[in-house]
Amino acid sequence: MLQGQSFTGALQSRGVNRRRFIKFCSAMVATLALPPRYLAQVASALEKAKKPVLVWLQFQDCAGNSESMLRSSHPTVAEAVLDLLSWEYHELVMAGAGHQAEAALERVVREEKGKFIAVAEGAIPLADGGVYCTVGGKTALEIARHVCSNAAATIAAGACAWDGGLVRANPNPTGAVGIEEAVPQAKVINLGGCPQNPANTAAVLVHYLTFGELPAVDQYNRPLFAYGRIIHDQCERRAHYDAGRFTQEWGDEGHRKGWCLYKMGCKGPQATFNCPSVRWNDGTSWPVKAGHGCLGCASHRFWDTRSPFYDRLPNVPGFGVDVTAGQIGLGVTAAVAAGTVVHGIASAVRDRMRTRAAAIQPPPAKPKAKE
Amino acid sequence: MSDLRQYSWSEAHSPDSTFAPVRVYVWELPVRVSHWFIFLPVVVLSVTGYYMHNPFIVGKSSTTFLMATMRFTHLVAAFVFIAAFLLRVYWFFVGNNWSNWRAFVPLHRRQWRGMGGMVAYYSFLRRDLLHHVGHNALAAVTYLVMFLLMFIEILTGLALYSQVRGSSVLNALIGWLPRLIDIQNLRLMHFCIMFSFFIFVIHHVYSAVLVSWEERNGLIESIFTGYKFVPTDELEEDATSRSPR
Secondary structure (H helix, E strand, O other), X not given: OOOOOEHHHHHHHOOOOHHHHXXXXXXXXXXXXXXXXXXXXXXXXXXXXXXXXEEEEEOEOOOHHXXXXXXXXXXXXXXXXXXXXXXXXXXXXXXXXXXXXXXXXXXXXXXXXXXXXXXXXXXXXXXXXXOOOEEOOXXXXXXXXXXXXOOOEEEEEOHHHHHOHHHHOOOOOOOEEOHHHHOOOOOEEEEOXXXXXXXXXXXXXXXXXXXXOOOOEOOOOOEHHHHOOEHHHHOOOHHHHHHOOEOOOOOOHHHHOOOEOHHHOOOHHHOEOOHHHHOXXXXXXXXXXXXXXXXXXXXXXXXXXXXXXXXXXXXXXXXXXXXXXXXXXXXXXHHHHHHHHHHHHHHHHHHHHHHHHHHHXXXXXXXXXXX | OOOOOOOOHHHHHOOOOOOOEEEEEOOOHHHHHHHHHHHHHHHHHHHHHHHHHOOOOOOOOOOOOHHHHHHHHHHHHHHHHHHHHHHHXXXXXXXXXXXXXXXXXXXXXXXXXXXXXXXXXXXXXXXXXXXXXXXXXXXXXHHHHHHHHHXXXXXXXXXXXXXXXXOHHHHHHHOHHHHHOOHHHHHHHHHHHHHHHHHHHHHHHHHHHHHHHHHOOOHHHHHHHOEEEEEHHHHHHHHHHHOOO
């Protein structure tokens, strides 16, 4: 991949023919939820595009988003995404190491200032001066400030880069935050998910190359094409939900028949993502199809807000993790009912005592108290 | 001087009472209508809502459409509930003295003293009940809290509905809420407040029966007919107590 080479040239040198290129463009147009007539525009824009430079930064992460990108076996997506851009820096896969690698990053920031695209993966620790994540002697915050604020756009890939993800989950010992919070001056688009879906990353890049701007976003700066619809509404098990056919426990009749996983704590009704339509491993499957409920991994702060993963509702604060809200509610209701019965008996006793007191003192003729 | 005259048990219950009762129109039609159109939807909403939380019936057939029917019923009942709630809120401002918001918000010392009296009665520190034409002060404050909880229930419910409905009007009205509080916590609130309705209904029915029996003024019937049978001097007492100081 030579810098400055055109995209078509790069594809042809790798033996990707026109047919596969158009198939890739169609997939991108569909993922972006654009009308089919945009296909020609996308194809011609990609043909003409000079490969922009991309640097991939890793902070507090598990490299899961890099793996997600690299493990996509479908040749078109992987090749096209890899060939779409000139990848100058990616700690996980680059050949260079040590000072040479850092020099490459420095050169991109200096020479391509305001033109290159940064992809960031992982959270940024702010506690104790950011000592919990350093690369080449510099803290994650220093690197992110230096690189992301000089980039044309930063793609925060995955939950950790978006909102701190797992690293930020309570009690957050390293004071981790997402890229957007750590570097407010950077132009960030968030691709939530644990990990992010490479199809969506590719679609964002294609959109950027075609239209020269980032796609429309929601309140969390996530692209609407990927995060605008509820998983539940796109789910293939939705008909079972509407019919009231639910898996009651793992491996039961309903589970074997592919019934709805709602009672197993599936967060599909509370999560937005294009998981059911784009799917994973090149459209092979996704969690609910594989028989496991959705965790809502593309939701904001999902480790805290979507847990417990196998219950419908969060735990009630102060009651531990073994008691559900329903048990507490029914328990309190039963206690009040019992208390009311006791109070009723006590009131009847009080009335008897009053009747007796009234009978001893000046006795007014009174009707018998009806119980 | 005592604003709330304390009637001794023997006075109120003696058949040859000198206080001849008069028929008073206490609960106007909108009050009664909103009462029942809050109660009935709450029953429907609780059953369908609990099913939506924990589908206790698992449909075997593919044509039952059980959850979808429950959700549809829940939504229809919810909008009936909202309409009744809004009617009652409107009546807070145009209704008679006993249904006006001033009867509910404890702004006067008289109301706080009345609450103390009711607490003392319920906890057996006091032998007799203070009589009221409308709500007693403690009941009024309880209803105020319940109206507040209903309002939270409506807000959280609409926020949850806006997520599935995707309506721009609804989103403009309530879209701020899911951005402020995570949707899962909204669902938890929506679910937990349901139990406060259960608890309230238990106490409400019990205290209505208890007070109706104590006062002998047709309290239970009044929510159907609107009329209570109140001794004349109690009515005068009620009128003077709310006249400007």
